[in-house]
Amino acid sequence: MTDLGVAVVVEDDEDVRNLVEAVLSQAGFEVHSAAGGREGVDVVRSRDASVVTLDVGLPDIDGYEVLRQIRQFSDAYVVMLTARTDELDTLTALHTGADDFLSKPFRPRELRARVAAMMRRPRQDATGVAPGDALVPGLEAAVSAAAVNDSVLRHNGLALNPDTRSVTVDGSAATLTRSEFDLLHALLKGAGAVRSKTELVRVVRGDYYRADAYISESDERAVEVHIGNLRRKLGEDPLDPRWLQTVRGVGYRLAPERV
Numbered sequence: 001m002t003d004l005g006v007a008v009v010v011e012d013d014e015d016v017r018n019l020v021e022a023v024l025s026q027a028g029f030e031v032h033s034a035a036g037g038r039e040g041v042d043v044v045r046s047r048d049a050s051v052v053t054l055d056v057g058l059p060d061i062d063g064y065e066v067l068r069q070i071r072q073f074s075d076a077y078v079v080m081l082t083a084r085t086d087e088l089d090t091l092t093a094l095h096t097g098a099d100d101f102l103s104k105p106f107r108p109r110e111l112r113a114r115v116a117a118m119m120r121r122p123r124q125d126a127t128g129v130a131p132g133d134a135l136v137p138g139l140e141a142a143v144s145a146a147a148v149n150d151s152v153l154r155h156n157g158l159a160l161n162p163d164t165r166s167v168t169v170d171g172s173a174a175t176l177t178r179s180e181f182d183l184l185h186a187l188l189k190g191a192g193a194v195r196s197k198t199e200l201v202r203v204v205r206g207d208y209y210r211a212d213a214y215i216s217e218s219d220e221r222a223v224e225v226h227i228g229n230l231r232r233k234l235g236e237d238p239l240d241p242r243w244l245q246t247v248r249g250v251g252y253r254l255a256p257e258r259v
């Protein structure tokens with residue numbers, strides 16, 4: 001197995017499958033693929049995939065059902081490949097637990113941007129240092145380093161451990177996707193500073209180091225969906241949030257500490 005781990009491509013279109021396989025292999029993943037949904041679930045399970053690209057339109061079961069089954073045993077970073085620029089499709093993908101989406105047809109450049117985000121996803125290891133952390137400049141890097149040394153962040157009954165990538169709320173474990181975890185981590189580290197949706201897209205994508213990277217409105221809506229899922233999983237009261245405050249027209253911030 002390579003350092004980056006295993007990527008699985010679930011795609012029935014051979015041309016698209018070959019393209020995605022090539023980009024992932026070049027990035028350094030060990031790549032396996034499946035042309036159908038049921039086979040895809042099996043391969044993700046047997047290969048212990050850390051990254052999955054998942055076509056929505058498959059010959060047997062559709063991508064959403066594949067994702068639902070994968071999520072029962074895996075927290076792999078899942079990118080859905082949707083056939084249309086249909087916003088419903090992309091929002092459905094995110095609501096069902098995908099980390100990102102890409103509309104077909106896509107340019108290899110766009111796929112590589114998603115792969116950069118995948119590569120930042122840490123395999124859980126003893127140090128808890130994510131491969132991408134070194135790319136985070138200045139203050140963020142200092143805060144990251146501090147977080148690694150004195151790792152657990154606590155706020156209003158929530159505890160987040162970056163080393164184990166685990167979260168508890170009032171002592172009970174919360175099961176978050178990687179994107180949800182990264183967003184929560186960024187807001188906790190921000191200690192009340194407002195983070196714009198654009199910044200948070202970069203948190204999800206892991207491309208702090210590419211300040212000129214294009215961010216679309218649908219990317220920002222994806223962040224809104226992730227935050228919505230996060231609130232639901234944390235049991236947040238929308239009228240009186242303990243953790244995630246909306247700053248209208250801008251983004252989000254950590255709610256004040258309760259005394």
Ligand code: CA
Nearest residue numbers: 012055057058
């Ligand atoms: Ca297809």
